[in-house]
Amino acid sequence: MSRIAVIGGTGMNQWPGLEVDRRIELDTPYGPPSAPLLEGRVYGRRAIFLARHGEGHKIPPHKINYRANLWALREAGVQSVIAIAAVGGIAPWFAPGEIAVPKDLIDYTFDREHTYSDGSTGSELHHVEFSEPYAESLRAGLLDAARLSQTPVVGEGVLAVTQGPRLESVAEVRRIQRDGCDMVGMTGMPEAGLARELGLDYACLALSVNWAAGVQGIGDIHAEIARSIEDGMRKVRAVLAQLLPTLA
Template identity: 40%
Template sequence: MSMQNGAAMAADLLQRKDFKIGIIGGTGLEDPHIMERSGEVRVETPYGRPSDALIEGNVAGVPCVLLSRHGRRHQQSPTNINYRANIWALKKAGVSAIVAACACGSLREELEPGKLVLIDSFIDRTTKREQTFYDGLPGHPPGICHMPMHPALNERLRQALLATATRLGAAHSDRGVLVCVEGPRFSTRAESELFRAWGADLVGMTLCPEAVLAKELGIPYASVAVVTDYDCWRDTAEGVSIALVDETMRKNAQLMQKFFVEAISEVAGHKEQFVAEAQKAKQLAAASVMEGEHKLNFDHLC
């Protein structure tokens, strides 16, 4: 693609006002061939560059924007992902909702590898990541954002993902609490047992601050976890390893592609409801900022 064509596509993407869904992959979603009439767009943000180019196209006839969280060559560790640039870029592209996938370890016997879990809350144990757009730096939104985090993910969007899993007959759990750790190392046995004692169901590395940042920008967000292993708390199962995670992800790639095609159709089938949901999310985001009379105006982003 020439630089002129790329610039024209970027301008077209940023000016479109139709209902678009953002997809953050992940598990089985690096391949843009799930999209029709796709094209790459490079986006700059006040927070730097996102993990990779945005891939714009249609999934099941629905306008979508796909972003590979780690980069398509999986070159960025969970700590080094520019989460703020990723979410800002999707907002700039005009998405009305974000659906995401993440690979996770199971902390419960009944959540076996290959199962899907519709995450409903999380415990954030990350330590090195920028958690907010409101950092006080020039060119960034003014004020301080005190975002309510219950529910942690958008419930209407989560229910759409749950309906999709049910319709496909995929093995799934309708809810789960995820502990998000810094990584890139896996847990110790003591940590894994502690997380279980806290009542957590899953352990992963990428949900935070992604879910928080989407909420700060007024974008409904939900994520489906793909269980890849039993972490290391279980004496009778193989402990987590990159080989085990990769094997499970490969086995589930086709399922996840089918899942997201169906989920996008589910969301688009209730477009009016999700347009209203996006408006509510935007209002909550604006109401959560303290800085005198300043409120973040989203109009310049969409």
């Protein structure tokens, strides 16, 4: 049984090196997950991979069935979840192609199914503690793995989670920056909150794929994203290769 899962997003819709020997197709009380869970061996460990946007990267951020995704991972026996997120850099230290391990977040999303405590299954109401959205032990593992693999992690910081799928305006990024955020993405919530509700350890490895609007001027943002993903995902894979063998 695999206790470790990686949720891949933009730039990591597949996990190179994962030798898949089982496709787990689960239904949940909240519907099907984005894609079958792919279980196999990678870096000497058994692990599960879930394509957040579905096979072929077709599901936009606001339409992802986050509740089904996290529920399916727990049903498959997962205890630790590493979420890979492509984000826009806001802080001057978070240039395209760099990676970071967020320490906190601010949720700007709306109209997403964001909790299991909605009365739909007759479950009790739970107000989960969320002062630290990410599991500190898993965050520390990512930072240690980066150091041991000699992969630079440029910071930690605060992740802003916006609705998408459109990118943000200059004024929106300025507001987010005033709120204290260092990066902006579209998929970190309700994913992190749902993991907490289910008792899963959850941490994010964020890859800056572009400067957020207005931070460094306006260029060909899609070309910038393509270049940054190619370079940054090598760093992501290096960290995962170092981390997974150390997880119990």
